[in-house]
Amino acid sequence: MHRGNDSHSSPSPADRRLSALVRHLQGSPLDAADPCLAAAPTSAAQISVFDHVVRAPEDPILGVTVAYNKDPSPNKLNLGVGAYRTEEGKPLVLNVVRKAEQMLVNDRSRVKEYLPIVGLADFNKLSAKLILGTDSPAIQDNRVTTVQCLSGTGSLRVGAEFLARHYHQHTIYIPQPTWGNHVKIFGLAGLAVKTYHYYDPATRGLNFKGLLEDLGSAPSGAIVLLHACAHNPTGVDPTAQEWEQIRKLMRSKALLPFFDSAYQGFASGNLDADAQSIRMFVRDGGECLVAQSYAKNMGLYGERVGALSMVCRSADVASRVESQLKLVIRPMYSSPPIHGASIVATILKDRAMFQEWEVELKAMADRIISMRKQLFDALRSRGTPGDWSHIIKQIGMFTFTGLNSAQVAFMTKEYHIYLTSDGRISMAGLSSRTVPHLADAIHAAVTKVA
Amino acid sequence: MAHLIQAGSSCRLAYSGAARSMSTAWWRHVEPAAKDPILGVTEAFLADPSPAKVNVGVGAYRDDNGKPVVLACVREAERRIAGNSNMEYLPMGGSVNMVQETLKLAYGEDSDLIKDKRIAAVQALSGTGACRLFADFQKRFSPDSQIYIPVPTWSNHHNIWRDAHVPQRTFHYYHPESKGLDFAGLMDDVKNAPNGSFFLLHACAHNPTGVDPTEEQWKEISYQFKVKGHFALFDMAYQGFASGDPERDAKSIRIFLEDGHLIGCAQSYAKNMGLYGQRVGCLSVVCEDEKQAVAVKSQLQQLARPMYSNPPVHGALIVSTILSDPDLKKLWLKEVKGMADRIIGMRTALQQNLEKLGSPLSWEHITKQIGMFCYSGMTPEQVDRLTNEFHIYMTRNGRISMAGVTTGNVGYLANAIHEVTKSG
Numbered sequence: 001m002h003r004g005n006d007s008h009s010s011p012s013p014a015d016r017r018l019s020a021l022v023r024h025l026q027g028s029p030l031d032a033a034d035p036c037l038a039a040a041p042t043s044a045a046q047i048s049v050f051d052h053v054v055r056a057p058e059d060p061i062l063g064v065t066v067a068y069n070k071d072p073s074p075n076k077l078n079l080g081v082g083a084y085r086t087e088e089g090k091p092l093v094l095n096v097v098r099k100a101e102q103m104l105v106n107d108r109s110r111v112k113e114y115l116p117i118v119g120l121a122d123f124n125k126l127s128a129k130l131i132l133g134t135d136s137p138a139i140q141d142n143r144v145t146t147v148q149c150l151s152g153t154g155s156l157r158v159g160a161e162f163l164a165r166h167y168h169q170h171t172i173y174i175p176q177p178t179w180g181n182h183v184k185i186f187g188l189a190g191l192a193v194k195t196y197h198y199y200d201p202a203t204r205g206l207n208f209k210g211l212l213e214d215l216g217s218a219p220s221g222a223i224v225l226l227h228a229c230a231h232n233p234t235g236v237d238p239t240a241q242e243w244e245q246i247r248k249l250m251r252s253k254a255l256l257p258f259f260d261s262a263y264q265g266f267a268s269g270n271l272d273a274d275a276q277s278i279r280m281f282v283r284d285g286g287e288c289l290v291a292q293s294y295a296k297n298m299g300l301y302g303e304r305v306g307a308l309s310m311v312c313r314s315a316d317v318a319s320r321v322e323s324q325l326k327l328v329i330r331p332m333y334s335s336p337p338i339h340g341a342s343i344v345a346t347i348l349k350d351r352a353m354f355q356e357w358e359v360e361l362k363a364m365a366d367r368i369i370s371m372r373k374q375l376f377d378a379l380r381s382r383g384t385p386g387d388w389s390h391i392i393k394q395i396g397m398f399t400f401t402g403l404n405s406a407q408v409a410f411m412t413k414e415y416h417i418y419l420t421s422d423g424r425i426s427m428a429g430l431s432s433r434t435v436p437h438l439a440d441a442i443h444a445a446v447t448k449v450a
Numbered sequence: 451m452a453h454l455i456q457a458g459s460s461c462r463l464a465y466s467g468a469a470r471s472m473s474t475a476w477w478r479h480v481e482p483a484a485k486d487p488i489l490g491v492t493e494a495f496l497a498d499p500s501p502a503k504v505n506v507g508v509g510a511y512r513d514d515n516g517k518p519v520v521l522a523c524v525r526e527a528e529r530r531i532a533g534n535s536n537m538e539y540l541p542m543g544g545s546v547n548m549v550q551e552t553l554k555l556a557y558g559e560d561s562d563l564i565k566d567k568r569i570a571a572v573q574a575l576s577g578t579g580a581c582r583l584f585a586d587f588q589k590r591f592s593p594d595s596q597i598y599i600p601v602p603t604w605s606n607h608h609n610i611w612r613d614a615h616v617p618q619r620t621f622h623y624y625h626p627e628s629k630g631l632d633f634a635g636l637m638d639d640v641k642n643a644p645n646g647s648f649f650l651l652h653a654c655a656h657n658p659t660g661v662d663p664t665e666e667q668w669k670e671i672s673y674q675f676k677v678k679g680h681f682a683l684f685d686m687a688y689q690g691f692a693s694g695d696p697e698r699d700a701k702s703i704r705i706f707l708e709d710g711h712l713i714g715c716a717q718s719y720a721k722n723m724g725l726y727g728q729r730v731g732c733l734s735v736v737c738e739d740e741k742q743a744v745a746v747k748s749q750l751q752q753l754a755r756p757m758y759s760n761p762p763v764h765g766a767l768i769v770s771t772i773l774s775d776p777d778l779k780k781l782w783l784k785e786v787k788g789m790a791d792r793i794i795g796m797r798t799a800l801q802q803n804l805e806k807l808g809s810p811l812s813w814e815h816i817t818k819q820i821g822m823f824c825y826s827g828m829t830p831e832q833v834d835r836l837t838n839e840f841h842i843y844m845t846r847n848g849r850i851s852m853a854g855v856t857t858g859n860v861g862y863l864a865n866a867i868h869e870v871t872k873s874g
Contacts (some may be wrong), residue, residue, distance in 0.1 A: 048712050048738045048742060049590055049592060049681055049712075050592075050647065050735065050742070050746055051739065051740070051742065052591070053591050053745050053746050053749055054745055055745040055748050055749075056745075056749050056751070056752045057749040059542065059751070059752075059755055062539075062541070062542060062755075064762075066541075080865065081539070083538060084540065091536040091537075091538050093479055093536055093537055094533075097537075099532060101532050101533065102533065104532075105528050105529060105532040105606060110520075111518040111519075111520055112518075112520055112524070112724055112725055112726055112728060113510060113518050113726050113727055114489075114508070114510065114720075114726045114727050114729050115727050116489070116493075117486065119800055131554040139715070150643065150757075150758035150759075150762070151758065151759065152577075153755075153757070154757070154758045154759075154760040155758055155760050157756060157758070179753060180757060181759065184755060184756035188753075188756045188757070189754070191850055211822075255693075256790050271872055285543055299537060300536045300762070301537055301538055301539045302539050302540050302762065302763035302764075303537055303763060304758060304759075304760070304761070304762040304763075304765055304802065319482070320481065320482045323482045323483035323485075324481075324483045326481045326483060326486065327609075328613075330486055330489075330578075330606060330609060330611040331582060331606060331609035331613040332575075332578070332579070332582055332613070332757065333575035333576065333578050333579040333582065333729060334575075334576065334578040334579075334606065334729075335727070335729070336729070337725035337729040337762040337764065338728060339727075339728060339762070339764035339765070340764070342761065364597060371567075429612075430631070443496075448839070
């Protein structure tokens with residue numbers, strides 16, 4: 001075996017490490033005087049103070065894309081992360097976003113200064129109007145404070161940290177199931193997490209009775225996380241009547257609503273319709289929190305654009321609350337990123353661009369609805385055992401197929417289809433071309449794997 | 451009254467009336483928070499209608515007309531990016547390309563540590579985000595540790611480690627009498643800290659004092675750190691901005707690396723690339739080997755996921771576009787030197803103006819100190835006078851952001867400072 005110096009190849013990492021160690025062991029005159037040196041934990045040959053750190057598991061959702069990227073199969077299909085894809089399977093940047101982008105880059109008066117801690121003022125005002133309605137009395141009364149945050153995740157985290165510091169109840173109830181990152185966000189913010197019944201596997205719909213029971217027995221004042229529309233991962237939403245009952249119950253127990261709105265406009269194709277659950281609560285004059293994301297409905301995923309709104313009893317309270325939100329944000333990242341929020345503000349404040357956005361948004365929602373229909377038809381035509389009507393009943397980007405983790409693993413291994421192990425598929429990742437492949441995979445999984 | 455109402459909640463309350471007043475109690479106790487001492491200065495400045503007003507508060511660079519600057523290299527990078535980015539989610543650890551280029555800046559183009567993949571590194575939300583990620587990581591994986599923070603320091607450092615629930619201690623740094631470094635005090639504190647303590651060090655251009663150790667002093671600090679087995683986290687927010695030469699400004703870090711320390715480093719592009727509002731930075735942790743680096747990086751990502759999931763793409767694209775294009779990188783280096791030189795010029799001008807006015811005090815520290823800030827030595831009361839009588843805005847610790855000084859206002863500024871300090 002060849003060893004030793006080979007002047008034609010660069011030294012290996014091991015060689016370099018050894019050289020460094022030799023240099024240190026030979027040391028300097030200073031070293032010779034101090035016998036403690038060799039024992040110092042962070043010195044050259046010694047152990048890192050983080051030596052005990054074990055490798056964390058892949059994020060269950062984002063890890064799906066990591067695995068997908070590694071797969072060399074030409075038939076692979078990524079139905080993991082909820083990012084919209086075109087019929088051609090490509091990411092989509094909305095035309096109206098490209099327009100806004102060009103306007104910004106051509107505007108030489110624009111600078112890159114720090115935003116205020118609470119973010120871009122225009123963006124905040126327009127975001128509040130978008131979710132609460134332009135004629136919302138809460139906005140007119142100045143009872144709403146809105147702060148720009150890093151997409152939905154950031155908005156949830158800032159809101160949760162505020163609640164952990166200033167709210168008398170430190171338990172949040174989250175639906176079973178929910179987006180995997182929710183429990184981590186609330187946990188790190190210092191809230192205790194409990195669950196309430198939500199999804200009924202038997203019907204693949206809402207377990208309304210269980211939901212009412214669980215919220216009914218929650219302690220007074222507890223925080224309750226509500227998905228405003230297009231529940232993630234199930235796609236199962238309460239009806240308007242069911243929302244009204246939920247509202248009545250929550251207000252009677254002074255439960256504090258914390259809405260997660262990640263799909264406004266994406267669920268039904270209509271922005272106002274998708275905000276009805278929130279507006280119902282705000283109309284009754286009560287307080288609530290709303291986390292808004294523009295990742296999906298404006299396709300701004302990586303720009304991390306979102307907003308946290310707190311609807312308060314009075315303008316004075318809203319102002320004090322805002323000052324405290326700043327204290328949460330400043331030691332986290334000082335102020336939010338300017339680019340994405342500028343794109344959003346540019347679009348929302350221009351009537352023509354806003355309308356253009358509505359049209360493009362509806363097109364995305366419609367394409368997803370069409371994929372649902374196609375998949376449903378494909379499974380029916382294959383005679384796949386089971387009732388698959390939930391595919392067309394569920395709403396939004398995801399379908400909770402009802403497949404178990406063994407069936408999911410089978411689909412990944414045999415058909416190179418990537419989805420989260422809870423059986424959630426992102427309809428946005430499907431196209432007319434790939435629906436047959438998915439239908440084949442589901443059929444095989446259901447008939448071959450228990 | 452709020453508690454009485456809640457005690458009665460076991461009996462079913464019909465909605466309206468009692469429930470309404472129950473919910474008014476939720477935020478009643480929320481106190482208005484104090485304004486941020488730094489960012490609050492700009493708010494006050496903006497609210498001032500006086501045409502003579504001067505903002506030497508927040509550390510954001512201004513050109514000689516007092517205007518914010520977007521670097522030419524940044525404009526060009528943005529031109530290339532617009533229309534070409536698909537805005538997809540970055541990985542949790544951020545842009546790999548941007549992180550790689552950023553490590554080269556801190557650790558050196560030919561760093562063995564980079565070649566050997568021994569550095570765990572993630573894109574962070576500028577310097578604040580990098581420090582916060584490290585603080586959260588420190589809390590989780592060295593739960594019994596504390597952080598030693600210099601006196602004084604950027605005020606937000608205290609907030610960051612407090613919110614991460616890591617206990618803080620301080621170490622001597624600034625010497626008010628000499629307006630320089632309290633080296634003896636610093637070394638004593640390093641020696642007296644328990645072995646294996648965590649220290650926050652400003653790599654260059656200390657904020658707010660502008661006082662940096664000399665190369666020799668850095669070597670001694672590094673040696674003592676070895677003896678004590680301390681961990682060094684470098685906050686480098688001004689690389690390139692201090693001397694005009696990024697390599698030179700990283701000298702403290704390189705000294706520690708030569709001595710074999712396994713350091714942490716928080717880097718920011720807010721000032722040196724003028725990307726303030728884009729929130730671009732990097733947190734890196736040097737590990738013993740590649741396997742450990744993979745483990746540490748994965749854990750940093752676990753902390754980022756419940757905070758913001760993945761970092762913003764736009765600023766990262768600007769940085770990688772510039773740093774991976776040799777011509778754009780050259781242009782950037784030239785522009786950074788230009789900014790640093792203008793500030794050094796203003797330091798000289800301010801000192802000369804004060805001396806010409808016949809000030810009884812010594813103002814040598816203005817040109818001895820380095821980077822964006824000058825720690826003037828003025829008291830909070832003197833600062834208040836500057837604001838109230840002269841409409842000059844700065845933080846009450848007497849810190850002047852030299853980036854806000856121009857040939858147009860340096861005379862006015864010198865005059866005002868002289869007025870409030872001439873009686874000693």
